[in-house]
Every structure is written in structure tokens, then in C-alpha cells.
Amino acid sequence: MKRPAFRMPRSTRWVPGNQFELLENGEEFFPRVFDAIAQARREVMLETFILFDDKIGKELHAALLVAAQRGVEVHVLVDGFGSPDLSDAFVGSLVEAGVRFRIFDPGRPFMGQRLNVLRRMHRKIVVVDGELGFIGGINYSADHVADFGPEAKQDYAVQVRGPIVAQMHRFTREAVLDRTGRKRRSAAAATGQPHAGTAHAMFVTRDNQQHTNDIERHYRVALRAARSRVVIANAYFFPGYRFIREMRRAAKRGVDVRLILQGQPDMAIVKTAAGLLYDHLQRAGVRIYEYCDRPLHGKVALVDEDWSTVGSSNLDPLSLSLNLEANVIIKDRAFNQHLGEHLEQLMQNSCTQVQARDVAETGLWVSVRSFFVFHLLRRYPAWFGWLPAHTQRLTLAEKLLGRTDVDVKISHVNEGRVS
The missing domain is CATH 3.30.870.10 (Endonuclease Chain A)
Structure with a gap:
């Protein structure tokens, strides 16, 4: 496969005028995200590595369901390795409400083992109405709250307002929607947001093509x-x-x-x-x-x-x-x-x-x-660059649910070798 032309790293300039609030553990993170989804007027973009059908996953499910039912454009992307056991009922009810639910690199177990272990979609990003963002390390699972017990995780995320949210918004829409090269109109404008604070910021990502390090x-x-x-x-x-x-x-x-x-x-x-x-x-x-x-x-x-x-x-x-x-x-x-x-x-x-x-x-x-x-x-x-490259897929859940009464599209993400 021909390697892409060299490009400068995506984020090399500080963007001024942002506000960041540190959120520690699920006790601070989940209520903020769920409330933001409840207040969404036009669009919710959500990417996560792990989404489990436990008490936290059910709360997220309910928030997304209500948002979609009132006409908010809702897009969800989960990783096929990190979120392997979501039931048809869990996903299907979201799809019925209009949520565009995609799975990154879905794979069937072989002899009980999941083989899609490499090149995971490990990001955790939420952007609401192109104005409010969340990013960090917290997944949507009950082990991110203290009442889970001794195995509950210590973790952090941030709530973001300001111009840097426009970069997060453009990135999430491109990652979920525009890999095929088709232009789509966003329900939430991805224009620059007004200054919300004094922080300068960069939004930095890693992929296996042009932003490997x-x-x-x-x-x-x-x-x-x-x-x-x-x-x-x-x-x-x-x-x-x-x-x-x-x-x-x-x-x-x-x-x-x-x-x-x-x-x-x-x-x-x-x-x-x-x-x-x-x-x-x-x-x-x-x-x-x-x-x-x-x-x-x-x-x-x-x-x-x-x-x-x-x-x-x-x-x-x-x-x-x-x-x-x-x-x-x-x-x-x-x-x-x-x-x-x-x-x-x-x-x-x-x-x-x-x-x-x-x-x-x-x-x-x-x-x-x-x-x-x-x-x-x-x-x-x-x-690691010697590992075989493979074509990873973003697959709409309708395809995996076997539905034929909806417009099913599969977006392919061609990931190059790691240099």
C-alpha cells in the first residue's frame, strides 16, 4: 500500500481563549456528560473505547435515547474490542430512536477469543452542539465509580469550552462520517467558538497514517x-x-x-x-x-x-x-x-x-x-510497524443487527503501517 504524503502534525499551534475544568472519576464526569446530552439542542457526537450494559451504560443509553427522540442528531462510535458484548436490545432501541450507532473494527470471536486486539479506537470524546466538549480517560462502565468497590478506577477527564471545541467537533465528525470523502452538513456549526477563558490549548491525536507520534x-x-x-x-x-x-x-x-x-x-x-x-x-x-x-x-x-x-x-x-x-x-x-x-x-x-x-x-x-x-x-x-496492516471498518449497528429497512452504510478507515 502506498504510504500517504508527509504532513505536518495536526496540532502545532496554540488556540487561545479556552476554559477547562478538571473532572475526577465517574462521580464528577458522568453527571456532567449526561446533563450536557439532556441539554443538547442539535447534535451529540460521542466516541468511547468501552461502553458496557451496566448501570452507567444504562444511564448513558437513557440520555441518548431521550435526546434522539426529541430530534437531536446523535452519533455514537464504540470500539469493537472494548465494547464486545452489547445486546441487540441495547443497541437496537437506540437505532430505532434514530441514533447512528457505529462500531469500530467489529469482529466475531474465534473459539471464544476476540482477535481484534490491535489498533483499537481508544479515544474518549464527547462534543455537544459543537460548543461543549469532554475528553479524557474515562469509559462508560460502572468500574469508574467508587461504589464498584476495590477495583474502581482512579481517572480524569476535562470539560472544555472555547475555540478548541471546534477542532474537537470537526475531528469527531470526520472520524465518524467523512472518511469516504463525501461532504456532509453538520447539524451543529463547526465554526470557531467565542472565547470562554484564558487557557491556550492544542487538540492532539494519534493515528496510524499521518499522525503516528x-x-x-x-x-x-x-x-x-x-x-x-x-x-x-x-x-x-x-x-x-x-x-x-x-x-x-x-x-x-x-x-x-x-x-x-x-x-x-x-x-x-x-x-x-x-x-x-x-x-x-x-x-x-x-x-x-x-x-x-x-x-x-x-x-x-x-x-x-x-x-x-x-x-x-x-x-x-x-x-x-x-x-x-x-x-x-x-x-x-x-x-x-x-x-x-x-x-x-x-x-x-x-x-x-x-x-x-x-x-x-x-x-x-x-x-x-x-x-x-x-x-x-x-x-x-x-x-510494531512490521505488524500486518489491515483495513479497519466503522460499521453501522443496523448491519450487525441484520436490519434491511434502513439505509446501511459501511465506512472504511484505511490505517497505514506504523512508522
């Missing part, structure tokens, strides 16, 4: 420019060599670099993989904290006094080299301070700092292991 590149630029502090809270941490190198360089020049990772991981391999990097990072002066109250699912970071990011992208091979991701980068002192206070409370009250003596090891095995980890980190983005 945009999110990682912005992280690395911020690390390179850091002068006083860096705090990264990320659920799945195993980035590439260049990312680790920038973290170590920042710590060595006196920047206070802190890393918050899972201490009670939802998957054992998460802690094992990150643990391979502890000694290498600590020797450069990076301080590592493990969040131990419950599984950490957040993907947030701050640098110095005014740079922050919130989004869906982990710092692991899947997010950095395969998944479709979206973050906002925020340049605002007040938001940075607010996020910093939340992360400081997390470190003080819910984390255990990993001491150097806890991971210090010597011997031939350690040297051999370090050698292989070092070269894996240097090469894995290129290695």
Missing part, C-alpha cells in the same frame, strides 16, 4: 523544555527510549521529575513491565510513586507552572504505536495548579514512594536484563 512528540518537547517540575500520572507505562531519555535528562539537570504509576494494577504485567524501568529512572533522579488505593487509570501530566495534558493515551506500546488516541494539551497556570494539587494529594495520601533500595539489584542477570530492555525500548516502535 504526535502525542508522544508533544510530551518529549515539554520534557525537554522543563525547568522546575514534571509530574506524570499514567496507568500503563512502558514508553520508548527517547521518552525515557528526556525524563532522565530533565532529572539530571535538576528538574523535580515524579512518576505516579499503578501499585494495585488491574493487570499484573503492568507493574512488572514498569518495574523493569525503575532502577534506570531512579539512578537519574526520577522519583517514582505507586498509587495503592485502587487501580490507576489516569493519563495526565503537568510540566512547570503552566503546561498540562489530559486524554486517552497511555505511555505504552499500544497507545504510542497502535491505538487511535486523543489528548488535549493545556497551557494555563490556574489549571496546572489545580491538577498539581490533585496529584500532590494523591502522592501524599494514597501513594507509596518506591525507594531505590527496593529495586536495587546487582549481578550478571541484571546486566543482561537491562541490555535487552534498553534495546527493546529503542526499537519497539519500528517493530
Whole structure:
């Protein structure tokens, strides 16, 4: 397949005049989203990796159903791997009400196993009427609220107003509707929104064609420019060599670099993989904290006094080299301070700092292991590019429900190889 012509990264300029509000966990996130859908006048665009038919999924279902029934144009995109078990009744009632429900790369299980594991649509974005946006790491499932129990996730999202919402709106409509090249008229104007605050922002995405490393590149630029502090809270941490190198360089020049990772991981391999990097990072002066109250699912970071990011992208091979991701980068002192206070409370009250003596090891095995980890980190983005490319599909739910009385269209998303 012919590779697309080179293009500059989608987001390279700061957009002024935005307002961001940090939303912590489902208790703050879900009521805001559901209320925004209830207040929608013209259009709701929603993308999510996970939508489950549990108490949270049912609340979202009800909000979307009512919006569609009163004439709001509603589009939903879920990932076929992340949301595999939605019933025909759950999806069918939305379709009957007029919701255009699409599934990214749907696949049938083979011998009970889901094979569509790679190149997931991992974004979590909502745009209402082209005016109000939400973006972060929170899925629509009950494990994002505290009453789920010890396995409830710690996570973050932001509510967004201002001109950057127009970029989010255009992106979601193109992702869901315009991949075939046909022009469509939006029910909500995607024109620039009036200024709503003082924050500058970028909307940054990652795909497998023209924006393969945009999110990682912005992280690395911020690390390179850091002068006083860096705090990264990320659920799945195993980035590439260049990312680790920038973290170590920042710590060595006196920047206070802190890393918050899972201490009670939802998957054992998460802690094992990150643990391979502890000694290498600590020797450069990076301080590592493990969040131990419950599984950490957040993907947030701050640098110095005014740079922050919130989004869906982990710092692991899947997010950095395969998944479709979206973050906002925020340049605002007040938001940075607010996020910093939340992360400081997390470190003080819910984390255990990993001491150097806890991971210090010597011997031939350690040297051999370090050698292989070092070269894996240097090469894995290129290695993932060797995986076979495949054509991913956005399929309307009507097709999967076997309906013949509606206009069924299948949009193909041609994802190139990862470079």
C-alpha cells in the first residue's frame, strides 16, 4: 500500500481563549456528560473505547435515547474490542430512536477469543452542539465509580469550552462520517467558538497514517523544555527510549521529575513491565510513586507552572504505536495548579514512594536484563510497524443487527503501517 504524503502534525499551534475544568472519576464526569446530552439542542457526537450494559451504560443509553427522540442528531462510535458484548436490545432501541450507532473494527470471536486486539479506537470524546466538549480517560462502565468497590478506577477527564471545541467537533465528525470523502452538513456549526477563558490549548491525536507520534512528540518537547517540575500520572507505562531519555535528562539537570504509576494494577504485567524501568529512572533522579488505593487509570501530566495534558493515551506500546488516541494539551497556570494539587494529594495520601533500595539489584542477570530492555525500548516502535496492516471498518449497528429497512452504510478507515 502506498504510504500517504508527509504532513505536518495536526496540532502545532496554540488556540487561545479556552476554559477547562478538571473532572475526577465517574462521580464528577458522568453527571456532567449526561446533563450536557439532556441539554443538547442539535447534535451529540460521542466516541468511547468501552461502553458496557451496566448501570452507567444504562444511564448513558437513557440520555441518548431521550435526546434522539426529541430530534437531536446523535452519533455514537464504540470500539469493537472494548465494547464486545452489547445486546441487540441495547443497541437496537437506540437505532430505532434514530441514533447512528457505529462500531469500530467489529469482529466475531474465534473459539471464544476476540482477535481484534490491535489498533483499537481508544479515544474518549464527547462534543455537544459543537460548543461543549469532554475528553479524557474515562469509559462508560460502572468500574469508574467508587461504589464498584476495590477495583474502581482512579481517572480524569476535562470539560472544555472555547475555540478548541471546534477542532474537537470537526475531528469527531470526520472520524465518524467523512472518511469516504463525501461532504456532509453538520447539524451543529463547526465554526470557531467565542472565547470562554484564558487557557491556550492544542487538540492532539494519534493515528496510524499521518499522525503516528504526535502525542508522544508533544510530551518529549515539554520534557525537554522543563525547568522546575514534571509530574506524570499514567496507568500503563512502558514508553520508548527517547521518552525515557528526556525524563532522565530533565532529572539530571535538576528538574523535580515524579512518576505516579499503578501499585494495585488491574493487570499484573503492568507493574512488572514498569518495574523493569525503575532502577534506570531512579539512578537519574526520577522519583517514582505507586498509587495503592485502587487501580490507576489516569493519563495526565503537568510540566512547570503552566503546561498540562489530559486524554486517552497511555505511555505504552499500544497507545504510542497502535491505538487511535486523543489528548488535549493545556497551557494555563490556574489549571496546572489545580491538577498539581490533585496529584500532590494523591502522592501524599494514597501513594507509596518506591525507594531505590527496593529495586536495587546487582549481578550478571541484571546486566543482561537491562541490555535487552534498553534495546527493546529503542526499537519497539519500528517493530510494531512490521505488524500486518489491515483495513479497519466503522460499521453501522443496523448491519450487525441484520436490519434491511434502513439505509446501511459501511465506512472504511484505511490505517497505514506504523512508522
